[in-house]
Amino acid sequence: MVMRSLISRREQETTFHPVVLVLVPVFALLFQVYLPHIFPRIELLDLPLLVVIYFAIMLRGPIEGTLTGMIIGLVQDAQTSHPIGVNGMAKSIIGYAAASIGVRIDVENSITRLLLTAAFSVANSVLIYLIERRLLGFDMQWLWLHEFARMIANAVVGVGFFWVLDRLRRR
Amino acid sequence: MESFFSRYKNVLVLAAVLVVQLIALATQIHRPTAMSVADTRSDGHHVRAARYAMTRIIVPFEEMLTSMGHGTRNTWRNYIYLRGVRKQNAELQAEVDRLRLQQMSLLADARQGQRLQQLLGFQQQYIYKTLVAQVIGTSGSDQSRVIYIDKGSSDGLRPDMAVVTPDGIVGKVRDVFPHVSQVLEMNDQTAGAGVILETTRIRGILRGNAAGQPQVIDLLPDDRIKTGERVLTSGGDQVYPRGLPVGDVESVGPDKQHPPYIAITVKPAANLAQLEEVLVITETNDAAGTPTDAAGDAEVLRAADAASQALPSITTPDNGSTTASGANAAPAIAPQVRPVPALHVDRFTPGATPPADELQPGDTKPITPKVAAPQPAGNKPDGKQEQN
Numbered sequence: 001m002v003m004r005s006l007i008s009r010r011e012q013e014t015t016f017h018p019v020v021l022v023l024v025p026v027f028a029l030l031f032q033v034y035l036p037h038i039f040p041r042i043e044l045l046d047l048p049l050l051v052v053i054y055f056a057i058m059l060r061g062p063i064e065g066t067l068t069g070m071i072i073g074l075v076q077d078a079q080t081s082h083p084i085g086v087n088g089m090a091k092s093i094i095g096y097a098a099a100s101i102g103v104r105i106d107v108e109n110s111i112t113r114l115l116l117t118a119a120f121s122v123a124n125s126v127l128i129y130l131i132e133r134r135l136l137g138f139d140m141q142w143l144w145l146h147e148f149a150r151m152i153a154n155a156v157v158g159v160g161f162f163w164v165l166d167r168l169r170r171r
Numbered sequence: 172m173e174s175f176f177s178r179y180k181n182v183l184v185l186a187a188v189l190v191v192q193l194i195a196l197a198t199q200i201h202r203p204t205a206m207s208v209a210d211t212r213s214d215g216h217h218v219r220a221a222r223y224a225m226t227r228i229i230v231p232f233e234e235m236l237t238s239m240g241h242g243t244r245n246t247w248r249n250y251i252y253l254r255g256v257r258k259q260n261a262e263l264q265a266e267v268d269r270l271r272l273q274q275m276s277l278l279a280d281a282r283q284g285q286r287l288q289q290l291l292g293f294q295q296q297y298i299y300k301t302l303v304a305q306v307i308g309t310s311g312s313d314q315s316r317v318i319y320i321d322k323g324s325s326d327g328l329r330p331d332m333a334v335v336t337p338d339g340i341v342g343k344v345r346d347v348f349p350h351v352s353q354v355l356e357m358n359d360q361t362a363g364a365g366v367i368l369e370t371t372r373i374r375g376i377l378r379g380n381a382a383g384q385p386q387v388i389d390l391l392p393d394d395r396i397k398t399g400e401r402v403l404t405s406g407g408d409q410v411y412p413r414g415l416p417v418g419d420v421e422s423v424g425p426d427k428q429h430p431p432y433i434a435i436t437v438k439p440a441a442n443l444a445q446l447e448e449v450l451v452i453t454e455t456n457d458a459a460g461t462p463t464d465a466a467g468d469a470e471v472l473r474a475a476d477a478a479s480q481a482l483p484s485i486t487t488p489d490n491g492s493t494t495a496s497g498a499n500a501a502p503a504i505a506p507q508v509r510p511v512p513a514l515h516v517d518r519f520t521p522g523a524t525p526p527a528d529e530l531q532p533g534d535t536k537p538i539t540p541k542v543a544a545p546q547p548a549g550n551k552p553d554g555k556q557e558q559n
Contacts, residue, residue, distance in 0.1 A: 029229070029311070030229065030232050030233070030236075032311035032312075033229060033233065033308045033309055033310065033311035033319075034232075034233055034236050034237075034308055034309075034311075036309045036311060036313075037237075037306060037307075037308055037309050037318075037445075038240065038445075040444035040445060043309070043311070043312065043313035044313060046312075048311075062181035062184075062185070063180070063181055063184045066181075066184055066185050066188055067184075067188070070188050070192070074192075075225060076311065076312065078221055078222045078224075078225035078226075079222075079225060079226075079229065079310050079311055079312075079317070080310040080311075080312055080314070080315035080317055081310065081315050081316075081317045081345055081353070081355050081359065081361060082314070082315050082361075083196050083199040083200065083218070084195060084196075084199065084218055084221060084222075085192040085193070085195045085196040085199070086196070087312075088192045089189055089192045089193070089196075092185065092188045092189060092192070093185070093189070096181070096185045100181075128314065131196075135193075135196070136196065136200055137200075138360070138361070139360070139428075140314075140360055140381065141360070141380055141381035141428070142381065143380075143381045143382055146381060146382055
């Protein structure tokens with residue numbers, strides 16, 4: 001039963017036009033660096049993370065998810081003052097985990113997507129914190145309220161964002 | 172073996188990706204130096220090249236979006252939304268007239284203040300040249316408070332130049348590319364600035380916390396620090412000129428991560444959240460008025476005069492006469508303090524101890540004092556009369 005469910009999900013594998021696969025991350029990265037200039041609160045959102053989660057769970061390939069996460073993360077790192085690789089490592093793990101989970105559960109459901117995005121948002125923050133604090137020895141702080149707000153923002157926007165991206169896929 | 176790789180290829184790819192990035196991270200980390208106020212984390216050649224390549228790709232889009240945004244906003248403001256502009260114009264004209272008068276008065280005061288400061292030898296940095304730059308983008312992450320400006324090395328920018336607005340400091344130039352620069356804002360967790368509290372004169376280091384609020388850290392509890400006190404740059408970091416506004420003290424509380432220190436949260440004077448244009452201080456001058464020049468010497472002399480008037484009078488010991496300097500005769504000079512001659516000479520009397528080469532180990536022979544006979548108070552051994 002479980003195997004049949006797995007097989008049926010694998011068969012439902014979603015595909016995207018290559019242009020979509022390139023342009024969506026590029027626009028997400030562009031808006032991520034530009035929009036906070038106009039609306040500072042948008043910095044809470046992590047559009048590239050949402051793109052990583054979406055493509056990973058929809059493409060259902062851990063390797064694809066890992067590489068997508070790595071590339072997007074590294075591009076994000078290049079725009080920050082942090083060492084290059086912090087976001088790359090965090091988003092590689094998120095991409096791998098999202099793709100692995102996408103095979104096992106129904107990712108078409110909005111509630112599932114909401115919970116998944118919330119969980120991955122927190123996981124991404126925890127990973128970045130651990131890498132910077134424990135691995136690199138930077139004196140970083142963790143703010144629970146701030147991270148909670150980020151989780152809610154990413155989860156709520158993620159559901160709408162995924163709905164828009166659903167229009168771009170081909171079955 | 173083949174089945175192992177095919178079975179675990181997903182995990183192996185993840186592990187490989189993580190290891191490669193881990194090695195890349197390890198090559199970028201430097202040990203912070205004790206001299207640096209903040210760890211600036213200067214990038215290596217390859218990392219800088221990667222950042223530059225990414226900037227080359229992203230910045231044109233950012234500039235395009237910025238110009239589109241400005242165009243739309245200008246069209247709206249300049250051609251459509253003109254309500255109350257005539258009245259506002261009249262008010263502004265009146266304000267300009269008033270400010271012109273005020274400026275003339277302040278200019279005279281400023282020139283006088285600069286002359287006096289130079290004369291007194293205060294080391295003061297004056298901002299000589301600034302460059303206006305437009306903010307075109309951000310890092311896109313609230314964990315890295317970085318903005319991008321549209322001026323670079325071709326405009327004369329260099330790393331560690333201070334970036335300010337008329338309201339207060341913004342940050343410092345971190346990475347410079349030919350036409351774009353990355354500015355590390357003062358509220359970043361990796362930033363650092365030397366600051367001083369205006370009234371209490373307590374110095375500290377400013378850096379950002381995780382929420383993006385600037386904090387003065389590593390201070391011991393002090394009841395004098397009150398909310399609302401102004402925070403200025405101290406000039407000690409060699410980046411920000413001294414005396415620029417940083418912000419106001421918003422709250423004072425214990426530093427939970429570093430007890431028993433306190434952390435002062437500062438409300439920035441500049442609106443860091445929405446920066447449009449900034450000024451980069453491209454040239455400053457160390458107007459260190461050392462008291463070696465003529466003006467300095469004159470000032471030292473005047474200071475000596477002032478001190479002589481404030482202190483009790485002193486006499487020159489050789490002739491006993493009061494000194495006169497030009498027309499202004501110096502006040503009476505206080506008597507030179509000398510120990511009163513001992514009535515009974517003992518081994519503690521000055522000059523009673525023989526030289527070390529005459530002493531023998533274990534010699535308990537009483538020491539013969541070699542001092543002159545005590546003289547009456549007021550008479551010096553050389554026969555000169557001490558003047559009271």
